[in-house]
Amino acid sequence: MALGDSFTEGVGDVDSTRPNQMRGWADRVAEVLCAEGDWEYANLAVRGKKIGQVINQQLDQALALSPDLVTIYAGGNDILRPKADLDALMRGYEGMVRRFAEAGSKIVLFTGFDTVESPLFSKTRPRTAIYNEKVREIADQHGAVIADYWRWREFSDIRYWAVDRLHMNELGHALMAAKVLEVLGTQGITDENWSSKIQQPSLPDFAVNSRGEKLRQELGWAKEHLAPWVKRRLTGTSSGDSLSAKYPDYIRLTVDAN
Structure with missing residues (x-):
């Protein structure tokens, strides 16, 4: 089960055969899990959603499907708004994580990307650092696993980013899928070798x-x-006002799924 915003919906990894015309790292992870094990996949993420919207629009629907494993990444759209109260928002975020923990789900949380090298978004870096510390505290409190986007420095390479400079491209999503599978493997949630099943295209020349x-x-x-x-x-x-979730119910996703 995947919850969140454009990051998890897959924006930047264009695929006209998919719902919302996007593939993304979560689909790529699900393709491996469904091919290698007895897994099914749902993805409720929609671009543009803020933390409160993820809680109000995705949480109950996700809990009703009783996921064994859930990934959550929300907050990027809140960080871009200087007047957003991160402390209050993260209290709601903690409540969302707690409900999954109480339901027995394994939980993967993401830190935010370090924008230190971004001319456009570098000013959001202090707010992202605060957000990340809150995420780490919540993970410690509820036994969640961290996918540490902040520390994965290879994503600073501009060749992993789409032309909008806000989302990863297909190369970035493929790398993220491998990273997430590696995290799942080291935590004993999946096979440790499954990350190698993500095809990594060569980076183009600068x-x-x-x-x-x-x-x-x-x-x-x-x-x-x-x-x-x-x-x-x-x-x-x-940008997500007219869109709905890509996979609101469980499916066995394959590379050819649409």
């Missing part, structure tokens, strides 16, 4: 662009990605 080409890319990015994001913030809308 692009060498002229100053003019870089400027054109910056202007194109601002028009196609930054401006719509700012407009949604100003109008109180979300």
Whole structure:
């Protein structure tokens, strides 16, 4: 069972055959689990969701399906809002994790990505650090497993990121899937060797662009990605408002699933 926002929905890993036209690391993990063991998979994550929305819109539905294993990552969209009260939000987050723990689910929580090298999002780094410490405290309190995105420095490579600069691309999602399977293996939840079943395409060479080409890319990015994001913030809308969960009920997911 996967809960959360665009990170877990799979935004950036485009696949027109999938619901919402996205694959993503959670699908990739599920493909391995379903192929290698007696697993089924559900994914309730929808892009743009904040912590409160994940709690209100996904928690009860997930608990009703009695998951053996649940992954939760929410908070990135809250961190981007300076006025959001992280302490209050993380109290709700803890309550969500506690309900899964009381139900007997194994729980995987994610720390937030370190934006130290991001010109656009580096100012959110202190809030992400606070969020991460809260996640670690919650994990300690309820026996959850940590998938430590903050410490996985290879994700700082821009070749793992989509053109919107906010989401991982297919290479990033493939690497994340391998990382999550490795965490599950070291915790004895799955076979330790299953992470090797994620195909890792070779990274492309770094692009060498002229100053003019870089400027054109910056202007194109601002028009196609930054401006719509700012407009949604100003109008109180979300990119996920018209979308529903990719897999609201359990399925046995295969590479050819759609």
